[in-house]
Amino acid sequence: MKKILISTIAVSALFFTISCDTDFETDVTNIQVTNGEANFTKFVSVGNSLSSGYRDGALYSDGQMESFPSMMAQQMQLAGGGVFTQPMMPNNVGGFTSLFAASGMKDFYGKLTLKVVNGSLSPTPSAPAADIDIIGGPGKMFNNMGVPGAKSFHLGAPGYGNPAGLAIGAANPYFVRFATGPNASIIGDAMAQAPTFFSLWIGNNDVLSYATSGGSGIDQTGTGNNPTTYGSNDITDPAVVTQVINGYVTALTSGGAKGVIANIPNVTSIPFFTRVPYNPLTPALLGSNITALNTSLYGPLKQALTAFGAGSRLNLLSATAANPLLIVDNDLPNLSAQLTAALTPSLGAPTAAAFGQIYGRARQATSKDLVLLTASSAIGATVAGAPASINVNGISYPMANQYVLTETETAKVLTATAAYNASIKSIATAKGLAFVDANAKMMELSSISGIQFDGVKYTASFVTGGTFSLDGVHLTGRGYALIANEFLRVINQKYKSTLPMVNVNKYQGVTFP
Structure with a gap:
């Protein structure tokens, strides 16, 4: 059987899904830009791959330039925001050569690109373009603290950026690149910048690794186990997620900073889990x-x-x-x-x-798998x-x-996700923070009607919907722009600011050969 590929008819449909609406409630186009009750002087974004600009199965420079925190920072600069720095990758391909080789050429490859394979378009991985480059060190700070692969409890883990921990899986190569030192933690490096405003979007990987491995891990819900004992594909106990996120928010707001936090989407709204039908055997x-x-x-x-x-x-x-x-x-x-x-x-x-x-x-298989x-x-x-x-x-x-x-495994993921999201919403309310219901936004995107922006309809359809990149999990530049606008909308609503929306249509979608 052939791969599930992209037909030329579907590609054509991508360019002709036109409408006349924009699905964002707060239009501040003709209003003077103000910061309201927020202070955007030092904006720091904390999270995982979704904050870093990761897409097409890799972190690379073009994707980082179109991370949603970077888009937000550009709008914040119109209201007194400062310079926003990111730990830029050294190339536009991504990947790490030594780790790629060590994994048997299965992990840390370069970005996926669409190529013609047997007469059809197919996402194809690139060879990694370089090895890990160390750009951090004492006093070297970056506003975008999004670290691909980080789970909720990793943000506070000392040594998560220690090069010595790479060989035993105790460190993350993306944080190794820009950590301030071998004992640094992501949240510690964020706090060291004394942010006046922050975004926090974490928790997705606490269920995603279980889901993308086909449920090969253990559901740690209710076990009381220490996260340091977890396998890489385990579902994190919701009690752990609640505890660590609450701790991060307490730390980030301790100096008077305001901020915005988001919940996580259900796997049922992501093309990685919806593109291939359960019954393709015609x-x-x-x-x-x-x-x-x-x-x-x-x-x-x-x-x-x-x-x-x-x-x-x-x-x-x-x-x-x-x-x-x-x-x-x-x-x-x-x-x-x-x-x-x-x-x-x-x-x-x-x-x-x-x-x-x-x-x-x-x-x-059934329709519930x-x-x-x-x-x-x-x-x-x-x-x-x-x-x-x-x-x-x-x-x-x-x-x-x-x-x-399977249906049973999916239920475990959705149950954990619901528990995480209930806690995240509760923490936002208790701390008086702006809250993004990213789950609802992704469900809206996965609906038939999708989301409209300035005459263009965006959906969660794989490739042709314009918002999900070739890995089926992470967004395109346009997808991240939609998320940036949702963050900006709730910030304006909560803090009485008038930050303008970003122009979704000017960012990158899927690149065709």
Whole structure:
């Protein structure tokens, strides 16, 4: 099966989604710019990749120039704001060569770009352009303290920017670049700048790494475990998120600074989890294989599973409707032994044992499962080491857990997200801060109507919607501009300032070859 790619018709649609509205409530275009009750002299932004300008799977200079805090700072400068500095990457590709090699060329590659592959456009990673460059040190401060990959509890962790911690995963290479010292923390370096105004957007990675790994981590909710013991893909206990964010806000406001904090979006509004359908196996794709698959595989498995009260896991493939992917669900009871016993008389012991092992937790996906964007190139591919008769990924061989966030796993993510967001809103209210409901904004963006700005309609559709970059998680320049405007809107509302909105349409969308 081919990758889930972008058709020329969809690309054309991108340029003709026109409307006459702008979906921002506070129009201050013709009003004198004032700071109101806020002081924008020293604006510091604290967060993760969403604050840094990360997009297309990498942090690179063009993306940083279009980070939403940088856009906000430009508007704040019209109302007394000062210079806004960022820890700029040394090139426009991104990535780190030594870490790329150390990971087996799987992590820290350069940005994704659209290239023509087999006649269609496909996001393709670039080789990293350079290694880590150290631009920090004592007294070297940056207003944009967004660190890609940071979870909530990382912001206050001393040594998170210590180069010595890279080899053991205790440090973050992006913070290593610009930390003031080996024992520095992100929040400490932010506080050292004595901000008069701040933005804080954190918590997304506390569930995102679990979700993007297909639920491979542990849900630490209610465990009381110390975050230093967490695996990289674990869901952070909401109690931990509440405690650390409250501590950061207390510190940031201790000198009288005002600020704005935002909640986090649901994974169900992000193209990484919505682009690939659960049922991409059309009759046209499967062709004459449908009869053979039903006769030799789906039929016998369905019969055996029904005998064990698990017949609902599989249905015969349809010759008239789209069919769901075959996936692994680790939350299902493992029926390997039972399947092996049931299939041995017809298949023989060795083959039956192999089938039992492969299909013991297999089922067809449903509309409540989220198939990850990374699955697009794996669907229909040959599975190395699998028996030749059942080695087609997602069709005759169940797709591995890493490609699908099941209904059960999705529920864990949404439950944690709701808990985080309730706490963030409560903290904003208690501290008298402006609050951005980023979750609601992303849901609006993912709706059919999308968000309008100056005659252009933006949606969360992958690539063609104009707002999400090629990694399916992070925004384009235009997407970040929409977020910047939402931050500016609530700042104006809360602090009686009249900061103008940014012109969304002047920033970059997806670049086509």
